[in-house]
Amino acid sequence: MSNCRSAFLLPICLLLFSIPFVHAESKGGTPPAVSRTVLKNGLSVILVEENKAPVVTFQVWYKVGSRNERIGKTGLSHLLEHMMFKGTSLHGKGEFSRIVAKNGGTENAFTGNDYTAYFENFAANQIDLSLELESDRMQNLLIDPTEFGLEMEVVKEERRSRTDDDPYSSLVETLYATAFLVHPYHNPIIGWMDDINDLSRDDAYQHYKQYYQPNNATVVIAGDFKSETLLPKVVALFEKIPQGVNPNPKMPIEPPQRGERRAIVKREAQLPYIFMGFHTPNYKNPDTYPLSVLAGILSSGKSSRLYKALVYQQQLALDAGGQYEDLTTDPDLFYFYGTPRPGVSLEAVEAALNAEIKRLQADKVTDTELTKVQNQIEASFVFGADSNFARAMQIGRAETVGAGYDYVTHYVENIRKVTADDIQRVAQEYLIEDQKSVGMLIPKPKKEF
Amino acid sequence: MRFYACLLIFLFISVESQPAFAEIKPKQIVMKNGLTILLIEQHSLPIVSVEALIKSGSVDDPFDRAGVANLTASLLDEGTQKRSSTQIAEEIDFIGASLGASADLDYTSVNLRVLKKDIERGFDLLSDLLLNPLFDVKEMERVRRLILGSILSGKDDPTTIASLAFDNIVFGNHPYKNPVIGLEESVQKIGRDDIVSFYQNHYLPKNTLFSIVGDVTEKEAVALVKKYFSEWKNVSPKPVLARNIASPTIQPKKTELIEKDLTQTTVLIGHLGISRKNPDFYPVIVMNYILGGGGFSSRLLTHIRDNKGLVYSAYSSFDANRQPGAFEISLQTKASNTNEAISATLQEINQILKDGVTETELMEAKAYLIGSFPLRLETTGKLAGLLSKVGFHELGLAYFSDYPKYIEKVTREDILRVAKTYLRPDQMTLVVVGNLAEAKVKELP
DSSP, rough: OOOEGGGHHHHEEEEEEOOOOOOOOOOSSSOEEEEEETTTTTTTTEEEESSSSSSSEEEEEEEGGGOOTTTSSSTTHHHHHTTTSSOBBSSTTTTHHHHHHHTTTTTEEESSOOOEEEEEEEEEEGGOOOOOOHHHHHHHOOHHHHHHHHHHHHHHHHOOOOTOOHHHHHHHHHHHHHHHHSSGGGTTTOOOHHHHHHHHHHHHHHHHHHHHHHGGGGEEESSOOOHHHHHHHHHHHHSSOOOOOOOOOOOOOOOOOOEEEOEEEEEOOOEEEEEEEEEEETSSSSHHEEEEEEEEHHSTTSSOOOOIIIISSSSSSEEEEEEOOOOOOSOOEEEEEEOOOOOTTTTHHHHHHHHHHHHHHHOOOHHHHHHHHHHHHHHHHHTTTTTTTHHHHHHHHHHHHOOOHHHHHHHHHHHHTTOHHHOOOOOOOOSSSEEEEEEEEEOOOOOOE | OOOOOHHHHHHOOOOOOOOTTTTTOOOOOOOOSSSSSEEEEOSSSSEEEEEEEEEEOOHHHTTTOOOOHHHHHTTTTBBBOOOOHHHHHHHHHHTTTTEEEEEESSSSEEEEEEGGGGGGHHHHHHHHHHHOBOOOOOHHHHHHHHHHHHHGGGGGGGHHHHHHHHHHTTTTTTTGGGGGOOOOOHHHHHHHHHHHHHHHOOOOOGEEEEEESOOOHHHHHHHHHHHHTTOOOOOOOOOOOOOOOOOOOOOOOOEEEEEESSSSSEEEEEEEOOTOOTTTHHHHHHHHHHHHSTTTHHHHHIIIITOOOOOOOOOEOOOOOOOOOOOEEEEEGGGGGGGHHHHHHHHHHHHHHOOOOHHHHHHHHHHHHHHHHHHSSSSSSHHHHHHHHHHHOOOOTTTHHHHHHHHHHHHHHOOOOHHHOOOGGOOOOEEEEEEEEEEOOOOOO
């Protein structure tokens, strides 16, 4: 999940976060040249040479997100992301976007639980601009109090349209707050409305000083360039930024869940909705690969189990799916969702989802099913290589959450090793009632005026 | 989950194109049965993207049967004479490909993305879907219920509600007033006969363009199309519709306020715009970019978002279709700020009408539109999509190298002239969805 500076970017984020993050040597494709360099000040620089089109993507990922916030100050990372466009000692308010646009670039930023990232996409000959602008705002941000006040209003509008006025997002927000009691995945990335109101300019500036350090960031550049000419330019502009103190925030430890939890949201809506999550390990546990394949078995394509059972055969749901989050700093949820068809109850959809989980625990998936999902993951890697932006996203995210770009490079071969036994075992181990939180959206009749 | 509306927004801001890619020269091959192939070879990755574009869409829906084009497209992969719905899904998924059909206002597209090694299978499936759909009644009823469910869930989305009302006013009796998906009443009325006759009249080789991009040579592409599509004949009870639908005309302005219990209001302001063939298309695109066409530096975002903090998103668009589409400004704001946001928007329109744009604004807009062109062509899928629109609107095979010239030619005088021609503050339709008691919307001046 991710919040963006602009609604225009939302689809990109969601698409990218919903495809498997894969990247490896493709059969028939030329393996991209990937190199990682750590500068003297601790900044990681990853260069991915891909000369198939004269374009380039620059991204800088900071290891800070809603995970680094506490109740009372939630939404701080995201609001700071907005402020990063409001001026430095070198470039005034709005200049950043204007300079990028008039050089034919597109730019934006997004905040997640575990990261805040900024990017520009350019024709290949404009990459120097990114280096200049991003090295500037890594160290020289000014946060003007008036601008801060205005941007807070913009973010409140963002929250209203994304969450407060959207029944489905409201339910998801409530479910995460139920599944995580003390770990900050409890909080929405955009922040609770009352917290946003209470954020101050000094909070944002302090957050910037604490987390926007070269040693807490990764630069990823993918596209049409030569590393031997580009790397010295990166070094020249970024290495002079002084290394900061490593931010090492204490993370509250989530107590083990001991029993199913339920959350209900009642509000005006046309259709009910169910969203349920199970605590699962992340990339740090080798079970991450069978869990990823399991998610594919459940919802990758129209032949996947949930679509076939709930939408096609039993005709209970308008849509249904299951998704696993592997590239997160701390363990997150494996979640299921479904929208009942008009006239079908939430309970019927919940029972059908549970029946599919039981089936996975009782019987092994077939060889054909397993091979199909492995093929899908491998193909989506090759398709993903078509876009520098998508490729840089995978690497940037893997580096930032601590998995390293190797996770991405070896992903397909690890997925190929998964067996039907593994899938049955992880279904039995993690998709269990005591680890489950169930959220239900129950429509209320329209308010009379 | 529920992100379809967002995808639509994204399409709106994909601005028109430009150079640096002057070397992109599509080839055009017309087959014996009239099927046109547009081809761009790209051999750096083992991928092929195909967009099959049938030049008929929801604009061709029969009167009072809005949704036929969409239901027809939705049924293509739900069973053919050779494969059941389930078999089709299994085969596509097994090779990690994607294959799906969707209708739009003017056309229907079937998109295939496949690894090079599976290209035979991909074409076999594409051909089966296009040539042999069964339109089985059971599948039709099932898909109809899914579509009705989507229409119902659209009632939770203020932008969908506002667009429906807005299009209904702005397009008068023209079929562009209807959403592609259809209306609750019309979708219920569609019979199998409607689907079969839409298919027979429109899904014809001479009414179809194949845009093929990726790791395939001209020889291979032609051989594949011959092998899988030479059986496709131009037989039809009636000839392809001559498209004699009269263009939409400017309708009297109207204000429509729709009550919904929300914290924000969703506001749409606008009127009829231009067609893609309008000779002023390029100056209009440049003007709209400056006014509110997507970039963070547009006048609307600068003044309404950055300087006033009233909105998170606000943009203007000209939906230039085969016939004139809408010019609309869309924004969402806290209910009590509605009037302030509307009047700030109108002020921007009046400003551009009165003084046009500055030399700097013009220069920067052109630089963006020209300089960002290569980004629009990065992937095979994006390129196949753009190429088939180039074919559909008959923009010419030199489009990829000519586009910068069209943009470069635009002057400040052009912008002032097209602003005065295509922005009509006295004819603005206004739609507001939200908490009306709090919004207290004033009539437009």
